[in-house]
Amino acid sequence: MPSWSKITLKVLGILIGLILLIFSALALYVNSNKKSLLETITQKLNKNLHGTLTIASMEPTFLRGFPGVSIKLNNVVMKDSLWKNHQHTLLDAKELEVSVNTLALLKGTIEIKKIGINDAAIYLFTDSNGYSNTAIFPKKDKSKKPKDDNSSSPELGKFTLSNVSFVVDNQKGHKLFQFDIYDLKGNMDYLLLGGWEADIKLKALAKSLAFNTRRGSFIKDKLLEGPFKITYNDDSGILLVAPNKLNIGKDPFIIGAKFDTSKENTDFTINIETKNILWRNASALLAPNITAKLNMFDLKQPIHVYCTLAGNMGPGGDPAINVKALIKDNVLTTRGGVVEDCNFTGFFTNNYIKGKGINDENSAIKLFSFKGSYAQIPFSIDTAFINNLNKPIATGLFTSQFEIAKLNNVIGEEMLKFGNGTANVKLAYRADIVDFMLAKPFVKGVVDIQNADVSYVPRKVNFKNTAISLNFTDQDLYIKNIRLQSGKSIVSMEGSVSNFLNLYYTNPEKVLLNWKIRSPELHLEEFIGFLGTRKPKAKKRSKKSNFSENLNELFEKSQVNMNVKVDKIYYNKFLATNANADLLLSENGIAIKNVNVKHAGGALSLNGSIAQKGSTNNFKLNATITNVDIKNFFYSFDNFGMKTLTSKNLRGYLFSKTNISGVISDKGNLLPNSLYGSIAFDLKKGALISFDPVKNVGKFAFPLRDLDNISFTNLNGKFDVRGQKITINPMQINSSLLNMDIAGVYSMSTGTNITLDVPLRNPKKDAEITDKNEKRARRMKGIVLHLLATDGEDGKIKIKLNRNRDKTK
Known part of the structure; x- marks a missing residue:
């Protein structure tokens, strides 16, 4: 082995031995001085507290803090000075780990580098008068500098929480924040200019996030998991939470926040964004009073949502909530039906008019560029507005252009059945909302229908190439440019209904439609369905009645006042010209007034009524006949049921006054033996032509007289x-x-x-x-x-x- 290697190993061995010696000495020192160290730590932690902090016992845990010294404090309890009054303990920790600086410990001072809280409960309490148990921590006097380092509060480098119940109970502000913290890890760095930065990783269950306990909790029982980066400035008292990803339940959010602790009640602003969340998942995160309203709707596909919560921790009630939602190519389900291909940008605020409070009454929803398809009918609403969610009122401008046959999907086919044709709709509306369905809307605008084929099912009447223009004002309805074609009949109409929308919803039987009807040619047999009973009968209105059922009831119960002018009227053999009439149609039948027609070279005028009973129609007529050709007159009315005396037997000009009643079937036929009344007549220039009863007698009694043409100078009488x-x-x-x-x-x-x-x-x-x-x-x-x-x-x-x-x- 080279000599340098041997020297290196010796040095390392000496260093390791020295460290072990020092660490052993420290362990021996801590074990030998547990009591004094515990007193020192307790004294350090209690310094400047307005209350008490007690520690039951202390144990060294060197390996956890190596090369520093770690101490485990057991049963740590922190109480403010007024604990006896409110009984809410600020901190009750079964285990609190403290890691201290080794060199500082050798000098006889405590410098805490890390603290860990395990199996604990933290309860921040504020009573109804505004006193908080956090008053145990004195506020710093920024005007005074600390006398020495030992007088400053301990600085933390790292901190952890495990299995900690964290509660903020503000009874003055009616706020309750409660979290079960499964795991929290944080690193803190202190800034030279004052303040600190912290990186935190959190996993916790939100038991309550109630900004107003009278309203309920946001994100109740949702798991929170994700990182935070927090910055605090000592001078401004501003705490900033940088936007970062946080999972709430199974949905990811980007959340940032700002807290201004310089103010007495701490103002806050929380910004939330999620790009892909289902409607029901989003509504479940809100307070129950909001969730209940939002759950009346649903969107099939996920949506993009921005949300801002702003308020304070004082007694300010609910926070201000502002929400922006982007909906694209979605399916909207409401209590009123399903909207396909739904697109809009939506905004919500609970502080619509500044100064009027944060509440349901001052809440508003705005929907911009709302487009969709309802029952295959495309429509758009430039701006829809709903305010006062306590008693909601909706306004907006509704436009649509569609094939008229698609209305069958909306109103059914029991009353009106549409075929060809198009409709253009442009309506500004204002409506109350009951259970988030439009109720009693007042509309203003125009509905134009062109080239439509329409069947009025209850009366079995069909119209071709129909045109209708409906003009809604604030209260009244004006109906213009109507063109109806049924078979050979062509009818032009215009009319109005005063106070239409109000009566439509409250008293349909009081709706009075005033019509002006003009026609060059009218064939009454094409409208014979109006003589029968409506089939099916309209259902009685109830709270569950839909639009079609309400409209059907309106048609049955409303009254129609008609002024009719027709160039030619045809009915079977009857032909009248220059007809004028006033008719009042109601649920009970038809009132006939001021009828004047030209017929058979003369004139007819009448007044009367037709009452519908089942499949028959009882009529009463007061008629005046002037200078009518009696032959044509009898021919037109099928000789009034007589078989012996017919139009072939009569000549002359008839003048008559008739007061008569009878029964007509729903097919338009006069029922036999149903006529009752009186007929006073005067026949001028009359003649009896080939009347067999007279001829049978006359050929014997008056063989030389003309029996085929018996003329009358003046014949009058009463039947x-x-x-x-x-x-x-x-x-x-x-x-x-x-x-x-x-x-x-x-x-x-x-x-x-x-x-x-x-x-x-x-x-x-x-x-x-x-x-x-x-x-x-x-x-x-x-x-x-x-x-x-x-x-x-x-x-x-x-x-x-x-x-x-x-x-x-």
């Missing part, structure tokens, strides 16, 4: 209609064939009983008489036949001599 039977009030008939007096009952089935007094005198003989009295006196001169029209065995009317009548009359 009382009672179902199958028509009572003919006594009336005179003066015709070219003969004169007669007639009275009795005409039956559409059986029971006809009509008396006829017929003078055989030829009326032409009196044609030249101008004196009305003389003409009236001669009218019944000569032979008078007393006839009776009754039912024949073959079902036809038979005329025979009335043998029971007084022949002298």
